[in-house]
Amino acid sequence: MNNIAAGLEPLFRAYLKVSGFLFNLIASVMFCIMLAVNAYNIILRSLFDQGTMWHQEISIMAAFWIYFAAYGILAKERGYISVEYFVNRLPKGLEQFFSIFARILTVIFHAVLGYFGIVSIKAAGIYQTPILGWSETIYFVPLLVGTFDIFITESIFLFRSLAARDQDGNDSNSPVAVT
Numbered sequence: 001m002n003n004i005a006a007g008l009e010p011l012f013r014a015y016l017k018v019s020g021f022l023f024n025l026i027a028s029v030m031f032c033i034m035l036a037v038n039a040y041n042i043i044l045r046s047l048f049d050q051g052t053m054w055h056q057e058i059s060i061m062a063a064f065w066i067y068f069a070a071y072g073i074l075a076k077e078r079g080y081i082s083v084e085y086f087v088n089r090l091p092k093g094l095e096q097f098f099s100i101f102a103r104i105l106t107v108i109f110h111a112v113l114g115y116f117g118i119v120s121i122k123a124a125g126i127y128q129t130p131i132l133g134w135s136e137t138i139y140f141v142p143l144l145v146g147t148f149d150i151f152i153t154e155s156i157f158l159f160r161s162l163a164a165r166d167q168d169g170n171d172s173n174s175p176v177a178v179t
Contacts, residue, residue: 002163002164004163005159005160005163008159012156012159012160015152015153015156016076016153016156019072019076019149019152019153020072020073020076020077023069023070023072023073023076023149024069024073026065026069027065027066027069027070027073030062030063030065030066030069031062031066033058033062034058034059034062034063034066037052037054037055037058037059037062038055038059040052040055041055053131054131054132056131057129057130057131057132057134058132060139061138061139061142064139064142064143065142067142067146068142068143068145068146068147069142069146071146071150072146072149072150072153075149075150075153075154076153087099096161099161100158100161100162103154103157103158103161104158106150106154107151107154107155107158110147110150110151110154111151113143113147114144114147114148114151117140117143117144117147118144120140121137121140121141121144124136124137124139124140125137
């Protein structure tokens with residue numbers, strides 16, 4: 001299995017790098033959009049005593065993208081809340097078991113979340129946003145994109161764990177890191 005993992009490692013690294021870049025870009029662009037529409041609304045209210053209603057819907061949509069992009073970035077950087085402090089104090093065999101078990105649960109959770117996201121998109125397709133009149137499925141797109149990315153990211157980390165590789169893809173049995 002380690003040979004398969006070593007062969008797939010360039011693909012894993014490329015996916016993590018490209019998707020990390022894209023999620024950083026998405027989050028930055030959506031933050032700028034959210035800032036711009038709110039600034040526009042504030043200027044209209046301040047100077048002309050008028051405002052927009054659509055800025056709220058745009059801000060909510062942008063916030064969804066920011067949230068799920070940030071979660072995808074955190075998953076790639078392993079920056080989410082974890083119980084590694086306690087797990088690292090367990091015997092090596094138990095530590096590895098809990099690491100793999102947690103990854104399996106995370107992959108299953110995101111598979112289920114993806115399934116229900118698809119079901120929700122089908123249900124929300126008959127509704128429209130109150131102001132812009134856009135299909136409410138637009139609210140579920142960032143959820144599905146983020147969930148799919150985290151599913152792939154965590155699957156890569158699970159595969160690496162099962163192949164006795166560290167989280168950067170190096171052979172954890174070797175004293176010399178594989179680059």
